[in-house]
Amino acid sequence: MTVRNLNLVESLYADLRRRLQLSEIGPDDRLVDTDIAEAYGASRMPAREALLRLVAEGYLVGSTRGFVLPVLSPEDIAGIFELRRQLEPRAAGAAARDLTPDAAEELARSMERIHEAHAVDDLRSLIKANLAFRNAWLGCVRNRHMAATISRFMDYFQAIRLDTFSDAATRRVYVDALSALFDALTARDSLASQDRMTAFLFAAETAYLAARARRVERQASVRPGRRNNSRTTRGNEGT
Amino acid sequence: MTVRNLNLVESLYADLRRRLQLSEIGPDDRLVDTDIAEAYGASRMPAREALLRLVAEGYLVGSTRGFVLPVLSPEDIAGIFELRRQLEPRAAGAAARDLTPDAAEELARSMERIHEAHAVDDLRSLIKANLAFRNAWLGCVRNRHMAATISRFMDYFQAIRLDTFSDAATRRVYVDALSALFDALTARDSLASQDRMTAFLFAAETAYLAARARRVERQASVRPGRRNNSRTTRGNEGT
DNA sequence: CTGCCCGTAACCGTATACAGTTCTCGCAAC
DNA sequence: GTTGCGAGAACTGTATACGGTTACGGGCAG
Numbered sequence: 001m002t003v004r005n006l007n008l009v010e011s012l013y014a015d016l017r018r019r020l021q022l023s024e025i026g027p028d029d030r031l032v033d034t035d036i037a038e039a040y041g042a043s044r045m046p047a048r049e050a051l052l053r054l055v056a057e058g059y060l061v062g063s064t065r066g067f068v069l070p071v072l073s074p075e076d077i078a079g080i081f082e083l084r085r086q087l088e089p090r091a092a093g094a095a096a097r098d099l100t101p102d103a104a105e106e107l108a109r110s111m112e113r114i115h116e117a118h119a120v121d122d123l124r125s126l127i128k129a130n131l132a133f134r135n136a137w138l139g140c141v142r143n144r145h146m147a148a149t150i151s152r153f154m155d156y157f158q159a160i161r162l163d164t165f166s167d168a169a170t171r172r173v174y175v176d177a178l179s180a181l182f183d184a185l186t187a188r189d190s191l192a193s194q195d196r197m198t199a200f201l202f203a204a205e206t207a208y209l210a211a212r213a214r215r216v217e218r219q220a221s222v223r224p225g226r227r228n229n230s231r232t233t234r235g236n237e238g239t
Numbered sequence: 240m241t242v243r244n245l246n247l248v249e250s251l252y253a254d255l256r257r258r259l260q261l262s263e264i265g266p267d268d269r270l271v272d273t274d275i276a277e278a279y280g281a282s283r284m285p286a287r288e289a290l291l292r293l294v295a296e297g298y299l300v301g302s303t304r305g306f307v308l309p310v311l312s313p314e315d316i317a318g319i320f321e322l323r324r325q326l327e328p329r330a331a332g333a334a335a336r337d338l339t340p341d342a343a344e345e346l347a348r349s350m351e352r353i354h355e356a357h358a359v360d361d362l363r364s365l366i367k368a369n370l371a372f373r374n375a376w377l378g379c380v381r382n383r384h385m386a387a388t389i390s391r392f393m394d395y396f397q398a399i400r401l402d403t404f405s406d407a408a409t410r411r412v413y414v415d416a417l418s419a420l421f422d423a424l425t426a427r428d429s430l431a432s433q434d435r436m437t438a439f440l441f442a443a444e445t446a447y448l449a450a451r452a453r454r455v456e457r458q459a460s461v462r463p464g465r466r467n468n469s470r471t472t473r474g475n476e477g478t
Numbered sequence: 479c480t481g482c483c484c485g486t487a488a489c490c491g492t493a494t495a496c497a498g499t500t501c502t503c504g505c506a507a508c
Numbered sequence: 509g510t511t512g513c514g515a516g517a518a519c520t521g522t523a524t525a526c527g528g529t530t531a532c533g534g535g536c537a538g
Binding site for chain 4: 032033034048062063064065066
Binding site: 479480481482483484485486487488489490491492493494495496497498499500501502503504505506507508 | 517
């Protein structure tokens with residue numbers, strides 16, 4: 001039991017990250033090391049280390065009562081999207097150039113699923129297909145540091161994906177922009193891919209800000225003041 | 240003893256990172272959690288967690304015999320510099336725009352120290368002044384994610400700074416490029432800062448590659464084949 | 479002298495234990 | 509009904525312990 005396949009903390013980390021990407025962990029969830037450890041049949045340490053790693057990477061913040069999702073400030077959001085605009089157009093251009101046939105097929109499949117899910121309001125499927133689409137083109141980016149960095153900044157927004165996609169009109173704009181990007185990528189047109197990625201990012205930022213506004217408003221109405229629930233977020237964002 | 244100021248692993252991490260930045264930890268050093276723990280009067284766990292965090296961020300790789308510096312492949316180097324070229328010109332432009340008087344003074348002091356250290360071949364001082372220069376302008380970058388990301392990718396190259404600076408001719412080119420950047424920054428000229436940062440990065444890449452070649456050559460001559468010392472690097476670069 | 483083999487020590491990964499801190503909830507007073 | 513307070517639970521941070529794996533080095537055979 002001591003060593004199953006290889007490295008317990010690694011698999012715990014991977015699974016937690018997957019759950020974050022799939023939006024399975026929401027803003028109201030609290031992650032506690034003992035719970036996770038129990039769920040995986042491990043002890044506290046591996047769970048704790050996996051959580052701390054997620055904290056170090058900015059996916060979670062520690063509080064005195066479990067680990068929770070960070071609340072991104074408007075400055076954070078603007079900053080992260082500024083970064084993404086610096087990196088992703090370039091990466092998309094590279095992906096268009098180095099696109100493999102397999103990846104092109106995967107992109108097409110994912111795009112198809114995105115359209116379907118969008119049509120029938122299936123948010124879960126939409127999130128999954130969106131993730132598959134992302135992984136497909138990022139997989140063609142040769143620069144692994146570039147791909148990893150982009151992945152990381154994308155994931156900051158995965159947590160409230162459900163909110164992002166809940167509004168059909170906003171979602172429409174998002175899907176259209178993605179569709180245009182898809183065309184450029186599969187045409188293997190680097191320049192067009194760059195441009196459309198830029199456009200897509202602006203659409204994504206708008207969608208995110210709208211979702212965030214809805215969420216804040218909802219929270220304000222649900223919680224009529226009583227008991228300040230201010231997280232003692234002493235998180236760090238280290239790096 | 241249990242809680243000194245706040246968070247032991249945090250201070251261990253910070254100190255280790257500082258030592259990495261100051262090139263105090265070289266490619267031949269092996270970091271072992273028990274040693275570090277003892278040196279700081281703590282137990283293994285905090286030391287271990289600090290080390291694992293450094294591994295997760297790509298500063299170290301774990302082996303079965305302690306933690307060591309990763310050996311960057313040519314692809315890694317090219318990739319990281321590609322990233323830096325995407326980010327740092329933009330950041331330098333922002334810094335030029337938002338430069339504070341304090342920061343300008345600090346830049347001037349650092350630049351002075353860089354010239355002095357360069358003149359007298361004082362590599363340690365050069366590294367320190369170089370770091371101070373970097374921190375001064377990065378401190379004016381409002382986008383904290385941008386600044387943090389840049390810092391991180393810069394630090395990948397700190398480990399063999401001594402080698403980078405050991406050759407006077409190479410160093411000359413490096414310092415000249417930095418000097419040009421300094422002029423643009425203190426003139427608060429965003430466009431010129433962008434351009435000169437781009438030029439500086441090419442100079443830095445050249446310097447790094449030259450240093451790396453020297454190091455590889457030196458290693459090859461010292462170690463006449465015998466006993467492959469291939470680190471079992473199962474490190475990951477997670478992110 | 480050289481190459482192989484095996485014992486040993488070093489080091490990692492995981493588990494368990496304990497102390498300190500902070501939130502929560504119930505209870506009592508107003 | 510509301511508010512203040514205190515005991516206990518919950519959770520984190522750190523320490524210690526143990527088993528397993530792998531590199532290292534000395535001894536023996538060739």
